[in-house]
Amino acid sequence: MKARIKFRKYGAMRFIGHLDVMRFFQKVMRRAEIPIAFTGGFSPHMIMSFANPLGIGLSSDGEYFDIELKEPIESKEAVRRMNEACVEGIEVISFKKIADEKKMTGMTILAAADYLTSVAAGQLPADWTKQLTSFYSQPEIWILKQTKRSEREVNIRPLIYRLEPQEDKIYMQVAAGSKENVKPGLVMEAFLNFLKLSPKEFKFFHHRMEMYADTGDEKEKKLVALEALGKDITQTYA
Amino acid sequence: MRKLALEDEILLNIEKPARYIGGELNAVMKKQEETDIHFAICFPDVYEVGMSHLGIQILYDMFNKRSDVWCERVYSPWTDLDKIMREREIPLFSLESQTPVREFDFLGITIQFEMCYTNILQVLDLSKIPLHAKERQDKDPIVIGGGPCTYNPEPLAEFFDLFYIGEGETVYDTLFDVYKQCRREGRTRTEFLERAARIEGIYVPQFYEAEYNEDGTLAAFYPTNPHAPSVVKKQIVMDVTHAPYPEAPVVPFIKAVQDRVVLEIQRGCIRGCRFCQAGMLYRPTRERDVEHLKQLAKKMLKNTGHEEISLSSLSSSDYSKLKELVSFLIDEFHEKGINISLPSLRIDAFSLDVMKKVQDIRKSSLTFAPEAGSQRMRNVINKGLTEEMILEGAGQAFEGGWTKVKLYFMLGLPTETEDDMKEIARLSDKVARRYYEIPKEQRHGKCQITASSSFFVPKPFTPFQWAPMLTSSEYMHRAAVVNQEFKEQLNRKSLKYNWHDAQVTVLEGVMARGDRKIGRVIEEAYRLGCLYDSWTESFHNELWMQAFENTGTDIAFYTLRERDEKERFPWEFIDIGVTRGFLRKEWERAMKGEITLNCKEKCSGCGAASFGGGVCFESKN
Numbered sequence: 028m029k030a031r032i033k034f035r036k037y038g039a040m041r042f043i044g045h046l047d048v049m050r051f052f053q054k055v056m057r058r059a060e061i062p063i064a065f066t067g068g069f070s071p072h073m074i075m076s077f078a079n080p081l082g083i084g085l086s087s088d089g090e091y092f093d094i095e096l097k098e099p100i101e102s103k104e105a106v107r108r109m110n111e112a113c114v115e116g117i118e119v120i121s122f123k124k125i126a127d128e129k130k131m132t133g134m135t136i137l138a139a140a141d142y143l144t145s146v147a148a149g150q151l152p153a154d155w156t157k158q159l160t161s162f163y164s165q166p167e168i169w170i171l172k173q174t175k176r177s178e179r180e181v182n183i184r185p186l187i188y189r190l191e192p193q194e195d196k197i198y199m200q201v202a203a204g205s206k207e208n209v210k211p212g213l214v215m216e217a218f219l220n221f222l223k224l225s226p227k228e229f230k231f232f233h234h235r236m237e238m239y240a241d242t243g244d245e246k247e248k249k250l251v252a253l254e255a256l257g258k259d260i261t262q263t264y265a
Numbered sequence: 266m267r268k269l270a271l272e273d274e275i276l277l278n279i280e281k282p283a284r285y286i287g288g289e290l291n292a293v294m295k296k297q298e299e300t301d302i303h304f305a306i307c308f309p310d311v312y313e314v315g316m317s318h319l320g321i322q323i324l325y326d327m328f329n330k331r332s333d334v335w336c337e338r339v340y341s342p343w344t345d346l347d348k349i350m351r352e353r354e355i356p357l358f359s360l361e362s363q364t365p366v367r368e369f370d371f372l373g374i375t376i377q378f379e380m381c382y383t384n385i386l387q388v389l390d391l392s393k394i395p396l397h398a399k400e401r402q403d404k405d406p407i408v409i410g411g412g413p414c415t416y417n418p419e420p421l422a423e424f425f426d427l428f429y430i431g432e433g434e435t436v437y438d439t440l441f442d443v444y445k446q447c448r449r450e451g452r453t454r455t456e457f458l459e460r461a462a463r464i465e466g467i468y469v470p471q472f473y474e475a476e477y478n479e480d481g482t483l484a485a486f487y488p489t490n491p492h493a494p495s496v497v498k499k500q501i502v503m504d505v506t507h508a509p510y511p512e513a514p515v516v517p518f519i520k521a522v523q524d525r526v527v528l529e530i531q532r533g534c535i536r537g538c539r540f541c542q543a544g545m546l547y548r549p550t551r552e553r554d555v556e557h558l559k560q561l562a563k564k565m566l567k568n569t570g571h572e573e574i575s576l577s578s579l580s581s582s583d584y585s586k587l588k589e590l591v592s593f594l595i596d597e598f599h600e601k602g603i604n605i606s607l608p609s610l611r612i613d614a615f616s617l618d619v620m621k622k623v624q625d626i627r628k629s630s631l632t633f634a635p636e637a638g639s640q641r642m643r644n645v646i647n648k649g650l651t652e653e654m655i656l657e658g659a660g661q662a663f664e665g666g667w668t669k670v671k672l673y674f675m676l677g678l679p680t681e682t683e684d685d686m687k688e689i690a691r692l693s694d695k696v697a698r699r700y701y702e703i704p705k706e707q708r709h710g711k712c713q714i715t716a717s718s719s720f721f722v723p724k725p726f727t728p729f730q731w732a733p734m735l736t737s738s739e740y741m742h743r744a745a746v747v748n749q750e751f752k753e754q755l756n757r758k759s760l761k762y763n764w765h766d767a768q769v770t771v772l773e774g775v776m777a778r779g780d781r782k783i784g785r786v787i788e789e790a791y792r793l794g795c796l797y798d799s800w801t802e803s804f805h806n807e808l809w810m811q812a813f814e815n816t817g818t819d820i821a822f823y824t825l826r827e828r829d830e831k832e833r834f835p836w837e838f839i840d841i842g843v844t845r846g847f848l849r850k851e852w853e854r855a856m857k858g859e860i861t862l863n864c865k866e867k868c869s870g871c872g873a874a875s876f877g878g879g880v881c882f883e884s885k886n
Binding site for chain 1 (some may be wrong): 268269273274276277282283286287288289290517518519520564567568569570571572602615625
């Protein structure tokens with residue numbers, strides 16, 4: 028049986044990197060005595076896969092990982108035990124049974140993510156909401172994307188699904204996952220370029236709100252929160 | 266939610282920000298206003314090293330069990346943050362409440378190795394606490410030092426208000442009670458120190474004076490304050506089973522050096538190797554009850570979620586209930602995916618059998634510590650390990666499927682000849698030969714024998730405390746002799762030889778047996794920029810040499826001299842139970858190449874029985 032766990036990450040935990048969050052949850056599994064399955068071999072490890080790493084410094088209300096269970100455990104009980112074994116800055120929100128097929132893991136089906144970006148007050152020009160709309164209505168948005176190995180010009184416009192002001196913050200829905208992925212920082216960099224401002228002088232704070240799978244077809248996207256693809260485990264048979 | 270001392274922008278621009286945020290599982294949060302004593306406990310090295318230290322975990326747990334004390338942790342900021350803190354004048358802070366260290370009542374620093382001394386000054390400096398105890402005011406924290414290096418605290422005497430000589434579990438409660446009383450009565454810092462000096466095991470260096478002979482050796486050492494005793498007696502726990510032990514140690518987010526449950530099975534060692542300071546300091550040997558250890562293991566694994574448990578002691582094979590304990594750990598935890606790691610085990614049929622169960626033979630290597638290449642040399646150091654034992658153990662291991670062996674040696678031991686040096690290579694070759702005696706079809710390719718040597722540093726309170734050291738070029742010459750001999754061995758392609766740096770060795774030697782005059786050298790080195798001296802990438806020998814020159818201090822005086830039988834040592838105001846007479850007798854036996862039996866075979870009257878307990882005492886009564 029496979030289960031999907033949704034959690035929040037906030038406060039000081041924002042400075043714990045992805046690999047250490049994985050290590051943290053491995054220890055949580057032991058402390059909470061979650062009946063997680065192991066791989067075989069001489070050095071068995073827990074069957075656990077994370078949907079998408081969260082960058083250092085970011086907070087999130089919608090982080091996910093999937094695990095393999097040896098035996099069922101009630102969702103409510105699992106959430107309670109895991110939270111008892113957690114620290115301030117990590118909170119487990121849900122624990123749901125998901126389909127067993129391999130292609131259904133969060134990592135494979137992840138298609139998009141929501142972010143809320145805040146900028147220190149008064150840094151952006153007064154008409155920034157109007158500017159954001161004009162920026163988003165461009166047919167193409169080209170930006171220099173740097174990776175460890177190369178740097179190249181990419182058009183990120185098709186990867187931005189929504190972009191709009193939300194009070195004094197910026198809300199965006201962007202492509203995420205192994206096929207296409209765009210980070211909120213890159214969108215903001217492009218926006219600042221558009222405003223003819225230097226990105227280096229700005230301090231942003233990005234908060235991930237949710238992650239989605241695409242259950243639509245080639246013509247139309249239909250984004251569904253990863254959590255919604257699972258069901259609560261209410262009864263267990265020991 | 267806790268507020269962090271460092272801004273996001275700083276944390277995002279330094280290596281491993283997790284070092285500075287606290288908030289780990291089992292970290293203790295309290296309301297400061299509900300406690301009386303705020304204690305900052307510090308390991309003066311980077312977080313991952315400091316978090317791996319058992320002693321701090323024990324004291325952290327023990328202090329926080331008192332409702333009137335809140336103990337928080339502090340480590341050395343790494344060089345990247347160190348620079349930022351200096352530029353922006355950010356004071357050093359504790360991990361739990363992120364409070365500046367200078368606002369604490371106590372700053373306790375554990376001193377585990379000599380090459381951390383400049384980091385101690387860094388911690389004081391970044392905390393904005395005056396470096397010299399005499400310059401501190403009533404508002405400054407009481408700076409207290411503990412750990413093995415305090416058995417010769419003299420090089421650090423000026424920087425500490427107090428030293429705690431011995432095991433921390435014993436007189437801290439008394440010290441805290443005295444502190445609270447002094448505060449209630451509105452006593453001054455000096456008055457508190459005077460009362461503290463009357464507690465057994467507490468040494469207040471500013472209440473003592475040293476006088477020197479013309480040749481630089483110590484002439485006299487005496488208390489100048491009526492409250493200070495002339496002899497400070499080491500404190501030890503006799504009932505180790507019921508001594509405090511952390512059932513829920515703090516679990517770091519980032520990988521620490523020791524990322525596992527550590528179960529201390531005994532204290533002390535019966536072996537009596539003559540170079541080993543721990544073997545003398547922690548006498549008599551005291552074992553923990555096996556049933557108690559089993560319960561501890563269960564609780565600690567449950568409370569941490571660690572996937573590995575390791576036994577800790579100076580020589581685990583000498584623990585009388587080892588088989589019972591190890592069988593229990595395997596039966597109880599191995600199936601649950603918990604690794605069991607067994608360092609410092611003698612290689613024999615039992616340990617090989619255990620290792621087969623818990624390790625992947627093809628990947629793991631076996632470790633032997635012959636310490637010296639020739640039998641003559643091993644007799645001098647009283648290392649009760651013979652060539653037959655090593656070859657027998659290695660043979661059994663090879664037949665069991667192992668192909669990798671590590672051998673640890675020391676170079677520069679007293680009386681060492683060129684032949685003794687070369688024997689290191691020859692012994693390593695004999696181990697390889699033993700492997701190739703196995704028929705080809707039963708072997709798994711080539712074997713890999715890795716020999717490493719460090720240079721011997723004489724330590725206080727050991728039979729070798731009189732021994733001369735060598736110059737750094739002589740050390741390197743000896744390593745070259747060994748290396749050359751390795752190249753001449755039959756199985757040279759299966760052998761690998763590594764040796765340590767000699768410059769650090771010389772400095773370690775100065776610190777280990779240094780006197781109060783060495784304090785200025787440490788301070789000068791720190792001012793010149795020395796920090797993290799135990800880390801190869803940040804060790805600057807030229808700055809240290811400059812510090813010796815600037816202070817007019819002669820290295821040779823501390824290292825190259827063979828100390829006279831009658832010489833008075835700076836550390837001899839401390840009574841560790843083991844007598845000077847015994848150490849001298851052991852030195853003389855070493856010079857004659859005579860071995861001394863271990864404490865379980867025969868009592869050699871070292872003096873530690875005066876504590877009225879331990880394995881040697883119990884067997885006699």
